[in-house]
Amino acid sequence: MSVRLKFTLSYAGFVMVAGVLLLSAVWVFLLRDVPAVVATAGGVLQRSVLARNFAPAAGSVLVFLLAFGLLGGWVLAGRMLAPLTHITDAARTAADGSLSHRIRLEGPEDEFRELADAFDTMLARLEAHVAAQRRFAANASHELRTPLAITQALLEVARTDPAKNPRELFDRLHAVNARAIDLTEALLVLSRAEQATFTRERVDLSLLVEEAVETLLPIAEKRGVAIEDFGDVTPAVGSAALLLQMTTNLVHNAIVHNLPERGTVWVDTGVRSGTVVLTVENSGEVLSPQLVPTLTEPFRRDTERLRTDHAGVGLGLAIVKSIAEVHDGSLTITPRRGGGLRITVELPAFGPAWSPHQRPEGFR
Structure with a gap:
């Protein structure tokens, strides 16, 4: 049976039960107190005659209530379930491959409206992901x-x-x-x-910075770029391998997209308001505000950026953004006034009880 038919039968059943209870109350509380013989202006009326006359009338009332319950229940159920029809149509359209359709359900802020809005949000995210x-x-x-x-x-x-x-x-x-x-x-x-298929563990982001700087130091020395790293213990939660990849990409990007000679990279870590912050700055060319938002797009290359044999494959900052997002963090890129970039990654700290001046025992 369809949901509408089930609701209709439920409404009709409720009306029938209410009618039976009402007629039973009439019988019990009214006819029960009627004397066996009642004297009227037209003669004598017996209670048994009242009972026989009450039964057909009660039956007629129940038949009317049943018809009214079925008809009214069918109409009410249709009106109540109308939003579900729109949601079902949208789901079928999406199943056919069209993700641009939106329900945009109008009406009061009820459960159906919340469901439709949630479905529209899901379709928007799915469409963006597929694109x-x-x-x-x-x-x-x-x-x-x-x-x-x-x-x-x-x-x-x-x-x-x-x-x-x-x-x-x-x-x-x-x-x-x-x-x-x-x-x-x-x-x-x-x-x-x-895919975010990784095991979360306690990670000290400052140690990952040290490892990344040590690994990339030969490239920096070859290009004449100085690296200055400083900061406190930075307790984060996530995949050590992915966070190391994120840190390495940021430092590598800062080295290869720098001044032709005597460039500088500044790397800082710290804890701020329940979040750990990794900041990587570099000297370099003055970048236009229109270019900066596109730097996290995969395979993005621009003539304004220096190209070298170590310039990578165009996925460095795209990987950084993806890793930050799957760790419930954020990535902010801003151009420096004198040239170069300032890139800030904010991640949730391991816990509010961690002290930024003391390395916990067993901390990675």
């Missing part, structure tokens, strides 16, 4: 196709020109293959971050 996935897949396919095409071209040249220096060919193939590997690893990290 981002399609855009990301297209960009990833393009990026992966490039090194493969270059490799094929180099191999074709080597096959048609045996006299060509093989060492030069090997060096170029090695560089192209290394870039393809870096891109694939970055895609895997981004996918893992977006």
Whole structure:
């Protein structure tokens, strides 16, 4: 049976029960107190005659109540369930692949309105997620196709020109293959971050900064970039591997997108109002306000940013943003007045009882 029919039968059943109780009350409390013989102006009326006359009248009333309950219940159930029809239609439209449809249910702020609004919000997020996935897949396919095409071209040249220096060919193939590997690893990290399939543990973000700086110090020295890191113990919660990847990406981005010489990177960690804060600043070119919001888009490259052999695969800040979001944090990017960027990541602290000046026992 449909829900509308169930509601109709429920309404009719309730009306019938109420009618039976009412007629029973009339019988018990009125007819019970009537004497066996009642003298009237027209003669003598016996109680048994009243009882026989009451039964058909009561039956007629119950039949009317049943018809009224069924008809009224059907109409009321239809009006009550009308919002569900709109929600069902929207769900079927979404199941067919169209995520742009919205219910936009009008009326009072009741449970159906809340359900419809929640469904619209879900559709909006799903539509944005699917669009981002399609855009990301297209960009990833393009990026992966490039090194493969270059490799094929180099191999074709080597096959048609045996006299060509093989060492030069090997060096170029090695560089192209290394870039393809870096891109694939970055895609895997981004996918893992977006799925949020990781175990949360206690992590000291300041130690991850030290590890990232130590790892990237050779690249910084080669480019003449000085790194200054300072800060207190920063107790966060999350995946140590992903947070290390996030920190490494931020420091690496600050190094490679810096001044051609004598650049500086500043890294700071701290605790503020129940959140841990990681700030990475770097000197560099003056960036336009229109460019900054696009830097977290996958494979985003711009002529305003310096390009080097260490400039990455265009996923650095996209990975940072994704990791911050799956850790219930936020990423803020602002251009510095003298050039470069100031990037701030805020994450939930491990707990309000943690002291920023004392490393807890057993803390990672």
